[in-house]
Amino acid sequence: MAAGGAALAAAGAGQAQPVPTNAKIVIIGAGAGGTSLANRLADRLDGADITLIDPRPQHLYQPGLSLVAAGLKPADYVVSETTDWLPSGVTLIAETATAIDPDARTVATEGGQTVSYDFLVVAPGLVLDHDAIEGFSLDMVGENGIGALYAGPDYAARTWAAAGRFAEEGGVGLFTRPATEMKCAGAPLKHTFLIDDIARRGGNRGKAEYIYAAPQGSLFGVPIVAEKVRMLFGDRGIDTAMQHTLKAIEPGTRRATFADKDGFDVEMDYDYIHVIPPQRAPDVIRQSGLSWADKWADQGWVECDQYSLRHLRYDNIWALGDVAGVPKGKTAASVKWQVPVVEDGIVSAIAGMDPTETYNGYTSCPMITKVGRAMLIEFDYNNDLVPSFPGIIAPLEELWISWLMKEVALKATYNAMLRGRA
Amino acid sequence: MQEMTLSTMLAVFEEIFGRGLFWIMVALAGLVTLAYLYVLIRDHAVSWRKFLWAQVSMPVGAVLAVWFTMAMTDSQLADIGGPIDLIVLLGVAALGAVGAAILVYTVQSLVWPPSEES
Numbered sequence: 001m002a003a004g005g006a007a008l009a010a011a012g013a014g015q016a017q018p019v020p021t022n023a024k025i026v027i028i029g030a031g032a033g034g035t036s037l038a039n040r041l042a043d044r045l046d047g048a049d050i051t052l053i054d055p056r057p058q059h060l061y062q063p064g065l066s067l068v069a070a071g072l073k074p075a076d077y078v079v080s081e082t083t084d085w086l087p088s089g090v091t092l093i094a095e096t097a098t099a100i101d102p103d104a105r106t107v108a109t110e111g112g113q114t115v116s117y118d119f120l121v122v123a124p125g126l127v128l129d130h131d132a133i134e135g136f137s138l139d140m141v142g143e144n145g146i147g148a149l150y151a152g153p154d155y156a157a158r159t160w161a162a163a164g165r166f167a168e169e170g171g172v173g174l175f176t177r178p179a180t181e182m183k184c185a186g187a188p189l190k191h192t193f194l195i196d197d198i199a200r201r202g203g204n205r206g207k208a209e210y211i212y213a214a215p216q217g218s219l220f221g222v223p224i225v226a227e228k229v230r231m232l233f234g235d236r237g238i239d240t241a242m243q244h245t246l247k248a249i250e251p252g253t254r255r256a257t258f259a260d261k262d263g264f265d266v267e268m269d270y271d272y273i274h275v276i277p278p279q280r281a282p283d284v285i286r287q288s289g290l291s292w293a294d295k296w297a298d299q300g301w302v303e304c305d306q307y308s309l310r311h312l313r314y315d316n317i318w319a320l321g322d323v324a325g326v327p328k329g330k331t332a333a334s335v336k337w338q339v340p341v342v343e344d345g346i347v348s349a350i351a352g353m354d355p356t357e358t359y360n361g362y363t364s365c366p367m368i369t370k371v372g373r374a375m376l377i378e379f380d381y382n383n384d385l386v387p388s389f390p391g392i393i394a395p396l397e398e399l400w401i402s403w404l405m406k407e408v409a410l411k412a413t414y415n416a417m418l419r420g421r422a
Numbered sequence: 423m424q425e426m427t428l429s430t431m432l433a434v435f436e437e438i439f440g441r442g443l444f445w446i447m448v449a450l451a452g453l454v455t456l457a458y459l460y461v462l463i464r465d466h467a468v469s470w471r472k473f474l475w476a477q478v479s480m481p482v483g484a485v486l487a488v489w490f491t492m493a494m495t496d497s498q499l500a501d502i503g504g505p506i507d508l509i510v511l512l513g514v515a516a517l518g519a520v521g522a523a524i525l526v527y528t529v530q531s532l533v534w535p536p537s538e539e540s
Contacts, residue, residue: 372501
C-alpha cells in the first residue's frame with residue numbers, strides 16, 4: 001500500500017508509474033465501459049488480477065446503430081470481437097453473471113463459477129424489455145412496417161428495410177420512445193430526422209405524415225435543446241404526440257395503442273412504427289440488492305454517487321455506463337468521461353489515497369438532423385451546454401462538421417477509448 | 423472531448439485509417455515532401471515551367487480532395503451549414519491544391535532533371 005502510494009505520488013505530471021498490487025478486480029460487462037476500464041487499469045496497475053465477465057462474443061459499437069437503421073452503414077459496421085479489444089493479462093469469463101454477493105464479495109456465473117473480488121465494477125449495460133410492448137416481438141422487425149433499431153445490428157438493418165420502404169411509399173410514420181431512462185435519448189429523434197430526410201431526397205415526403213410520440217412532456221431532457229428540436233420539427237413538418245406511452249401494437253391491422261397522460265388508451269394507425277421498449281437494469285443487479293430502493297423502482301439502476309460513481313452502501317463497488325443510477329449519461333461519450341473516474345477511484349483506493357476525478361454528468365449526442373448535418377450537443381447534470389469547441393462549433397446549429405465528427409471521427413475515438421488511449 | 427493531446431489525435435487517426443495505412447500515408451507524405459526539398463536543393467532554383475504545371479494541377483487537386491471527402495462521408499455541398507463548415511471545406515480544398523502542386527512539381531523534377539529541360 002505504502003509503496004503504491006509513493007509510486008502514485010511520484011507519478012505526478014509525467015508518465016504514471018504502474019502501482020504494484022495484487023488486488024482482485026472483477027468487471028461485469030465487456031462493453032464500452034468494461035473494456036476501456038480494463039485497458040486503463042492494466043496500464044495503471046502492476047500485478048492486479050483483472051477479470052471481465054461477459055457472455056457476448058461480439059463487441060457492438062452502439063452509436064453506429066442509427067446509421068445502420070438509415071441504410072448508411074452495413075450491419076457489420078458496428079460489430080467486432082470482444083476479445084479484439086482486451087489487454088493481455090486479463091481474464092475473460094464468457095458467461096453471464098447470475099448473482100452478486102456484496103457482503104461475501106463474490107460473483108457467481110451461470111456456468112457455476114464463483115469469483116471473489118476486492119473491487120467490483122458493474123458495467124453490464126441494460127436490458128431492452130421488448131415484452132413490455134404487448135403484441136410486439138423481435139421477429140416482426142423489418143416486416144409490416146415495424147422497426148426497432150436498439151435491438152442490435154441485424155435488427156437495425158431490418159429496421160432500415162421497413163423504414164426505407166416507408167420513406168418510398170409514404171403513409172403514417174410513428175416514432176416512439178419509452179417512459180423509462182434510456183440509452184442515447186437522441187437516437188429516437190435522429191431516426192425520425194434521417195427517415196424524413198431520406199424521404200425528401202426521394203421526393204416522397206409529401207405522401208407521408210410523421211408523428212413523434214413520447215411519454216415525456218418535452219422533446220429532449222435539456223430544455224434549450226428541446227426548444228431547438230421543437231423548431232426543427234416545425235420546419236420539417238413532424239407532428240408530436242407528447243405524453244403518449246406506447247403500450248401495444250397490432251401488426252396485422254397496423255394499429256398502435258398508447259396511454260395518454262391520464263392513462264386513457266389512444267389508438268393510432270401507422271404504416272411504419274419505430275418501437276423503443278422500456279429499458280431496465282439486468283436482473284442480476286436488481287436481485288443482488290445493488291439498486292436504488294427509492295428511485296427508478298421499476299428500472300433498478302445501481303445506487304451510486306453521481307460524481308464518484310461509487311456505490312453508496314458498498315465502497316468497493318462502482319457502477320459504470322448504462323447501469324449506473326445517475327440522472328444523465330447513458331451514452332458512449334458519457335462512458336468516456338466515467339471511465340477515468342472509476343479508474344481513479346480504484347487506483348486511489350489501492351494506493352490508500354483520496355480520489356480526485358469526478359463525473360459531472362457529461363453526455364454528448366451528435367444529433368443528426370439530416371444526412372450530412374448534425375448538432376454537436378454536449379451537456380452535464382445541470383442541463384448546461386458544455387461545448388468542446390466553444391466559439392468554433394456551435395452546439396445548436398446544424399453543421400456539416402458535426403456530421404463529419406459522427407461519421408468519421410466518432411468510431412475512431414470510440415475505438416481509441418476502448419484501448420484506453422482516448 | 424476531454425483533452426485533445428497529440429497522442430489522442432494519433433490514436434484517432436490510426437483508428438480511422440487502420441494503423442498500417444495511416445503510417446504508410448504519413449510516410450508517403452513525408453517522402454514526397456523530402457523529395458520536393460531534395461529537388462529544390464539539387465537544382466538550386468525553381469523551374470518556372472514546372473511550377474506552371476504544378477499551378478495548373480492545383481484546382482484539380484482541390485476539386486479531387488473535396489470530392490473524395492464528400493464521397494467518403496455521405497455528404498454534399500448543400501450540407502455546408504455555417505462558417506466553420508466553409509472553413510473546413512476551404513481547408514480540404516487548400517490541402518488538396520498544395521498537395522497536388524508539390525506532387526506534380528516533384529514528379530516532373532525527378533523525371534526530367536534540369537539538364538534534360540529544353
